Amino acid sequence: MTQDLILKNISKHISLNEEETAYFISLLKYKEIAKKDRLLKEGEICKNINYVHSGALRAFYNHKGDKEATIMFAIADWWITDMYCFVGQKPAMMYIEAIEDSCLFQLTKQNLDMLFVKVPKFEKFFRILMQNAYIREQLRILQNLSQSAEERYDSFLSKYPQIAQKITQKQIASYLGITPEFLSALRKNKAKV
Amino acid sequence: MTQDLILKNISKHISLNEEETAYFISLLKYKEIAKKDRLLKEGEICKNINYVHSGALRAFYNHKGDKEATIMFAIADWWITDMYCFVGQKPAMMYIEAIEDSCLFQLTKQNLDMLFVKVPKFEKFFRILMQNAYIREQLRILQNLSQSAEERYDSFLSKYPQIAQKITQKQIASYLGITPEFLSALRKNKAKV
DNA sequence: CGTCTATTTGAATGTACTCAAAAGCGGTGG
DNA sequence: CCACCGCTTTTGAGTACATTCAAATAGACG
Numbered sequence: 178m179t180q181d182l183i184l185k186n187i188s189k190h191i192s193l194n195e196e197e198t199a200y201f202i203s204l205l206k207y208k209e210i211a212k213k214d215r216l217l218k219e220g221e222i223c224k225n226i227n228y229v230h231s232g233a234l235r236a237f238y239n240h241k242g243d244k245e246a247t248i249m250f251a252i253a254d255w256w257i258t259d260m261y262c263f264v265g266q267k268p269a270m271m272y273i274e275a276i277e278d279s280c281l282f283q284l285t286k287q288n289l290d291m292l293f294v295k296v297p298k299f300e301k302f303f304r305i306l307m308q309n310a311y312i313r314e315q316l317r318i319l320q321n322l323s324q325s326a327e328e329r330y331d332s333f334l335s336k337y338p339q340i341a342q343k344i345t346q347k348q349i350a351s352y353l354g355i356t357p358e359f360l361s362a363l364r365k366n367k368a369k370v
Numbered sequence: 371m372t373q374d375l376i377l378k379n380i381s382k383h384i385s386l387n388e389e390e391t392a393y394f395i396s397l398l399k400y401k402e403i404a405k406k407d408r409l410l411k412e413g414e415i416c417k418n419i420n421y422v423h424s425g426a427l428r429a430f431y432n433h434k435g436d437k438e439a440t441i442m443f444a445i446a447d448w449w450i451t452d453m454y455c456f457v458g459q460k461p462a463m464m465y466i467e468a469i470e471d472s473c474l475f476q477l478t479k480q481n482l483d484m485l486f487v488k489v490p491k492f493e494k495f496f497r498i499l500m501q502n503a504y505i506r507e508q509l510r511i512l513q514n515l516s517q518s519a520e521e522r523y524d525s526f527l528s529k530y531p532q533i534a535q536k537i538t539q540k541q542i543a544s545y546l547g548i549t550p551e552f553l554s555a556l557r558k559n560k561a562k563v
Numbered sequence: 564c565g566t567c568t569a570t571t572t573g574a575a576t577g578t579a580c581t582c583a584a585a586a587g588c589g590g591t592g593g
Numbered sequence: 594c595c596a597c598c599g600c601t602t603t604t605g606a607g608t609a610c611a612t613t614c615a616a617a618t619a620g621a622c623g
Contacts, residue, residue, distance in 0.1 A: 238512050246515035248508060261505045270512075293494070300493040301486070307500035312454045314507035315441060319431050319463075321514055322439035322547045326579075347601065354515045359579055361603055519611080540569065552611055554571055570619070580609070587602070593595095 178207050183228050183282050186254055190305045191298045204288040210275045217273040223262035225283040229255050232279020233343050238271045247352040250340045256306060276343055326355045327363050371400050376421050376475050379447055383498045384491045397481040403468045410466040416455035418476040422448050425472020426536045431464045440545035443533045469536055519548045520556050
């Protein structure tokens with residue numbers, strides 16, 4: 178366990194002095210989670226925002242009983258939470274599950290709020306983090322509205338090759354909004370050409 | 371033209387003293403735009419982030435020659451821009467068009483950056499703005515992945531009744547990701563029941 | 564009033580889903 | 594180390610959802 182990576186992540190956008198760094202680190206909780214275990218379950222209060230130090234996670238929404246819609250994946254150096262429920266401290270709509278054994282640094286809502294008060298430049302950091310997340314989600318919507326399933330599959334593979342390696346086709350399908358059977362058929366078609 | 375509304379919008383999340391208020395106002399550019407005119411065209415550098423004082427706008431992406439994907443609507447008290455292109459000062463991917471005669475307050479990237487330096491609490495304001503935008507977009511993705519066209523139509527009407535009044539069915543269809551013909555068929559079906 | 568665009572309608576087509584069954588693959592225990 | 598179990602992936606047939614295209618109707622606006 179080392180905070181090097183998360184500090185480097187922060188330093189992309191703001192610079193901290195020693196005192197601020199020490200304070201920030203003091204607010205972090207280190208957590209390890211095994212493959213297939215769940216960090217968050219639907220209905221639980223979403224207490225933390227999570228920085229992924231290593232491993233990989235997946236956030237998904239469960240609907241119509243047995244179907245999953247993958248909201249996002251997070252690999253090393255990403256942040257993940259159920260943002261809606263985290264900011265409002267409401268029961269989660271989604272599950273967050275480890276795809277691999279993973280190591281995280283967690284910040285509770287309370288600690289994050291304290292951090293904003295004591296080290297206001299973290300507002301800037303999270304402003305940029307949220308801005309990038311917004312842009313990413315908007316682009317995803319744009320693609321969902323304008324591209325075919327096959328185009329979205331190609332986009333996903335070229336945009337997130339490191340993620341694609343770690344996950345099953347079933348998980349890709351649930352991210353793209355298609356069934357695993359149909360993704361299988363798409364792939365078969367591509368192979369022919 | 372009065373800045374009352376935009377100041378009230380700001381004061382939802384941060385409070386400004388007189389000096390800060392005056393400085394903020396000095397950075398705003400007031401703009402009127404007529405129905406059907408375009409605030410931003412694909413390929414233009416996206417210079418401004420826009421607060422809608424009155425009226426209504428629509429952001430859309432043009433694809434496959436003649437098709438439109440509506441990214442967002444903005445009515446009074448909303449903020450709108452092509453965020454990706456605004457933050458990077460890159461050529462826009464989308465169009466922003468007035469649905470009605472509208473009045474805006476605009477902030478250039480340069481002025482916004484100055485504002486962040488001189489009145490850092492605006493970082494907090496925009497952090498919250500981006501956070502809400504992120505949550506909204508993520509919820510839209512979740513619905514696109516888990517709901518049928520008809521369910522999405524119902525959600526849209528109940529979530530944004532004020533917007534629904536102002537726009538055509540064609541525009542709603544392009545927001546939902548379906549054709550106007552199919553939306554018409556959905557509505558016909560609902561009317562029967 | 565005439566023109567332009569939005570909306571509706573219907574037929575034909577294509578895209579994606581459901582269901583069921585077989586094949587493949589990875590992890591676990593004997 | 595291999596055999597078995599459970600889950601993923603593939604395959605195919607039948608179906609449902611959504612699109613395309615064309616034409617008729619309705620509305621909005623100068």
